[in-house]
Amino acid sequence: MKSYRILLYYQYVRIEDHVALAQEHLELCKRIGLKGRILIAPEGINGTVSGTVEQTQEYEEYMRTHALFSNIVFKRDEAESHAFQKMFVRPRNELVTMKLDDDIDPTVCSGKRLRPKQFFDAMHEEDVLIIDGRNDYEYDVGHFRGALRPAVSSFREFPQWIRDNLTPYKDKKILTYCTGGIRCEKLSGFLIREGFRDVSQLDGGIVTYGQDKDVRGRLFDGQCYVFDERITVPINHTAQRTIVGRCHHCGDPTERYINCTYDFCHHHHLICASCEQEQEGYCSQTCRDADIELQASRHN
């Protein structure tokens, strides 16, 4: 058993003074010794933190007795060390934003929740549409087999993408999934409001699916993108494990992500080890040229 844990969790719940709560929560997390990133908004809390087993237990215990957060479901992953450098608790206007004038409240409108085995079974039904509720770069390193790749690089682009691409499928059975479930709560609610008749979401997300003893991550190809130092984590624990990520330059299989060396680009892209060396971390010749020019101008 490893001595560190990473917790992933969220809860949609009405918070009166989210700025004050964020401040108080930061002090608590620092006192315990956790590291990570927590967002607190009027609509709830979303966090991923790392710490020793004892530290994460202390945090869970605190949350269990908290008036607002006692129903939180913690997803736990074992780790060798912290997965973050620092502890941030940030007040935000929304936990996940679709930039809608009339935002979705998942406590009022959300898709049916499917446990991992139910989701696995539903994926085999005829005429289902599986929608990945994450960004394109997350899909590219791992996703459910047969899922639609959303052409979005941020969550706020989903409403337009759905209206442009999915309108003819309103009568189909829709399955959505994301990393831990928080984005699907809004995404599935949005689909229902747009007139989709049969919308279900993977409860607890890919992370919970990967931990389920029955399905053991079956039908998930590649790895799951996560927003901490691990970058990707394995989900499929059967012999079916595959690499679906492809190098941005040469197309070879890879699961390494880097940000473009050029400061004004920083494009997050998949790259194989040999291309990383050869391209010096630039995502394109344009970025390399621009950076060389920039360096030259700084030395003049």
Ligand SMILES: [Zn+2]
């Ligand atoms: Zn390559």
Ligand SMILES: [Zn+2]
């Ligand atoms: Zn670039």
